[in-house]
């Protein structure tokens with residue numbers, strides 16, 4: 100006789116998934132059943148502002164709780180990306196979480212392989228770093244709206260992707276919110292035979308590429324970010340829109356609250372225009388910056404996932420781009436938890452990463 104609460108029971112009884120959240124095995128469901136997300140007709144109130152306390156402020160500058168306990172920690176490129184072996188995200192102490200916040204803020208994105216963390220634990224871990232974001236239109240597992248689900252398989256439509264330029268979909272998550280994402284966790288547990296890598300680029304390094312005169316010009320500016328296209332897409336597909344307000348204005352260059360370093364904060368997927376410039380000026384400048392992000396292999400990292408890897412990135416100081424080179428040829432599944440952080444700001448006394456590190460050395 101099958102024991103109670105097996106995954107098969109779960110698949111058959113989607114309605115009661117919410118009561119069994121601890122056992123929720125999305126990997127198994129995605130592999131066996133396929134797409135499982137729901138689109139409830141709920142209406143969400145406007146997101147309330149909250150004070151963000153970044154755990155990175157409580158970090159040990161040497162991050163010894165990580166370095167003394169991991170098997171190894173090594174950088175993937177000079178500017179961005181670090182891999183950690185021998186630690187489980189599900190088992191981190193609070194000091195390790197604080198040190199992780201600093202490591203990710205400095206390195207942009209940090210990768211962990213062979214992770215046992217469950218979706219439920221992922222939401223709890225995310226909560227330590229900020230309020231888990233709940234999306235206004237995307238589908239989610241029943242009872243877990245804090246999860247953003249990645250799911251593509253052999254039957255996924257390639258419509259709209261045939262002529263897509265991947266330069267156009269670099270983004271930072273939910274930048275249209277007043278308090279956009281900070282530290283963000285993505286576990287990929289199912290991969291096609293080949294393909295499905297993800298790219299990240301450093302906002303610190305993008306800022307450093309600009310001439311001092313252009314940096315100064317951009318630092319006086321703000322840009323409009325909008326998620327309206329996701330609402331339009333939901334309406335076109337007959338899916339519910341659970342919250343309507345999706346536009347915010349943020350500085351073009353922002354300061355990271357923990358590192359104190361300046362980062363470029365515009366990207367093609369959600370940024371729409373620079374406030375105060377003519378449409379032609381705004382387009383010309385944004386296109387230049389988008390091209391810089393998309394073509395600068397010297398401050399990008401491309402991650403080759405293995406099943407059950409987790410990427411932890413800081414959405415305040417990086418851009419990312421999922422490579423849909425496997426559409427129609429394989430299954431890729433995972434889940435993301437997206438804690439919101441502070442309202443972006445520019446501290447006029449803050450420095451570029453390079454300047455700050457040079458000063459520290461001197």
Ligand SMILES: O=C(O)CCC(=O)C(=O)O
Nearest residue numbers: 249272285296297421435
């Ligand atoms: O599928 C991926 O690798 C990343 C997708 C993405 O943009 C995200 O999870 O924020």
Ligand SMILES: [Fe+2]
Nearest residue numbers: 270271272419
């Ligand atoms: Fe994303």
